[in-house]
Amino acid sequence: MENFVVSARKYRPSDFKSVVGQQHITTTLKNAIKNNHLAQAFLFCGPRGVGKTTCARILAKTINCQNQTADYEACNTCDSCLAFNNNNSFNVHELDAASNNSVDDIRNLVEQVRYPPQQGQYKVYIIDEVHMLSSNAFNAFLKTLEEPPKYAIFILATTEKHKIIPTILSRCQIFDFNRIQIKDIGEHLKYIASEEKIEFEEEALRLIASKADGALRDALSMFDLIVTYSAGNKLTYLDTINNLHILDYDYYFKVVDALLEESIAKTLLIFDEILKKGFDGQNFVTGLSEHFRDLMVCKDPQMISLLEVSESAKERYVAQSKQASLSFILSALNICNYSEIHYKASKNQRLHVELALMKLAKLPQAISLAALAQEDSKKKA
Numbered sequence: 001m002e003n004f005v006v007s008a009r010k011y012r013p014s015d016f017k018s019v020v021g022q023q024h025i026t027t028t029l030k031n032a033i034k035n036n037h038l039a040q041a042f043l044f045c046g047p048r049g050v051g052k053t054t055c056a057r058i059l060a061k062t063i064n065c066q067n068q069t070a071d072y073e074a075c076n077t078c079d080s081c082l083a084f085n086n087n088n089s090f091n092v093h094e095l096d097a098a099s100n101n102s103v104d105d106i107r108n109l110v111e112q113v114r115y116p117p118q119q120g121q122y123k124v125y126i127i128d129e130v131h132m133l134s135s136n137a138f139n140a141f142l143k144t145l146e147e148p149p150k151y152a153i154f155i156l157a158t159t160e161k162h163k164i165i166p167t168i169l170s171r172c173q174i175f176d177f178n179r180i181q182i183k184d185i186g187e188h189l190k191y192i193a194s195e196e197k198i199e200f201e202e203e204a205l206r207l208i209a210s211k212a213d214g215a216l217r218d219a220l221s222m223f224d225l226i227v228t229y230s231a232g233n234k235l236t237y238l239d240t241i242n243n244l245h246i247l248d249y250d251y252y253f254k255v256v257d258a259l260l261e262e263s264i265a266k267t268l269l270i271f272d273e274i275l276k277k278g279f280d281g282q283n284f285v286t287g288l289s290e291h292f293r294d295l296m297v298c299k300d301p302q303m304i305s306l307l308e309v310s311e312s313a314k315e316r317y318v319a320q321s322k323q324a325s326l327s328f329i330l331s332a333l334n335i336c337n338y339s340e341i342h343y344k345a346s347k348n349q350r351l352h353v354e355l356a357l358m359k360l361a362k363l364p365q366a367i368s369l370a371a372l373a374q375e376d377s378k379k380k381a
């Protein structure tokens, strides 16, 4: 049996153009290579799992490549590139400051910097989680960072930019990495699924993408987990919600249908079913708010691009939004929002949510009464 390699490793981008959702960074880095205008110290900031280490390694590989492509990418075939791809290049040193943060660790590194590369043009030092260095270690590092030898390049990476002291910040060229958009993560998962010849339901991938909260690595880990679970069969929406313990969006459609029917009974029974499945009330209210938000953006063709759901689900949202008036949706958002804010403080949280649902169920009536009253007063006037 082939050894299983997790997708996050198997699909680590090997050149700038395959990095997802960080074009502002990859373009700037390529331009710097093109114009021979490379800084000697970089600071890569951003949330975890968005490509900081990946880009640092690609940069190190590209500037040492013996045969760069016309587009300033690494060739991935020369000796230097191969050494990088096999993780045995002598021109890149990675230090994880989370576990090696003492003065001695930094002194070792500074010591190495004195020796020029034996092959290739640059030695690249990647210091991950650099905010974890002790202040003594920082100080030991400052001088090297200020006057590095020509062949040395430092790439510092951090998830916590605010913890980096100004003396370091001012010596680095700073790149802020983005959270990756749900759409881009979804596309990337689709690409990997097709490479791996895994069948999937579009909704399953979209759900993973949205649950990943911008971190591509997290999305890939969830993807692997569910693929393993479904044992080579189709990756389905149902497997995904079960594995990630997410409430099926079908429930939100059902709740809103019941609300529009003004049926308190139906609404509370659906809520009961949800609680029995082990979901918590607060998550339900948050999910319901998001659902109303999605219905709201369907109301206006200009806003519909803000609807972040899969193509196949889109129609369902549009159809339900046609059933509900804008004033119903806006008031519902208000009620949900109030319920979310006060959830924690409530002594009986179940009743707290039920009360909100009852108010929601009486909304259509309240709105039409208000409209009637308005017409009435117009007539009288």
Ligand SMILES: Nc1ncnc2c1ncn2[C@@H]1O[C@H](COP(=O)(O)OP(=O)(O)O)[C@@H](O)[C@H]1O
Binding pocket: 007, 008, 009, 011, 012, 013, 018, 019, 020, 021, 022, 047, 048, 049, 050, 051, 052, 053, 054, 055, 180, 216, 217, 220
């Ligand atoms: N922008 C991205 N494009 C493509 N893959 C990515 C991206 N960001 C993360 N990944 C995937 O996640 C893995 C870990 O990314 P990494 O660069 O180590 O994240 P970070 O250093 O920001 O925490 C990579 O091997 C890759 O598979």
Ligand SMILES: [Mg+2]
Binding pocket: 052, 053, 054, 128, 157
């Ligand atoms: Mg990293």
Ligand SMILES: [Zn+2]
Binding pocket: 064, 065, 066, 067, 068, 074, 075, 076, 077, 078, 079, 080, 081, 082
């Ligand atoms: Zn090369």
